[in-house]
Amino acid sequence: MKKTKIRATDNGPLHVQDVNELLDGLSQPLKVENEIWLCRCGCSKNKPFCDGSHNKVNFKDESRSKD
Ligand code: FES
Structure with missing residues (x-):
């Protein structure tokens, strides 16, 4: 079984690879x-999945907003 990988994309969803179960x-x-994008902005109309709404609300990752 592959190890699940989760990456917080810049100002966007969590990209999850090698998903076994949700x-x-x-x-x-x-x-x-096997590969999904999970909402972390809270605005998706298809939670827990990202629907692209983070772009409409100009979601900024807290750790990146200091750039
Ligand atoms: S992160 Fe994409 S809709 Fe929330």
Whole structure:
């Protein structure tokens, strides 16, 4: 089994590779591909997945906003 990799993209979602399983708040499995993007801006209409809304709200990663 491959190790799951999670990368916080600059001012965007969490990019997750080699996903084995993703559970919802009731511990029910969500249908996912091997590679997914998870929302971290809170504005997606398709949570927990990113729908691109971070661009519309100009989401800035706190650690990057000091640039
Ligand atoms: S990170 Fe993309 S919609 Fe929230």
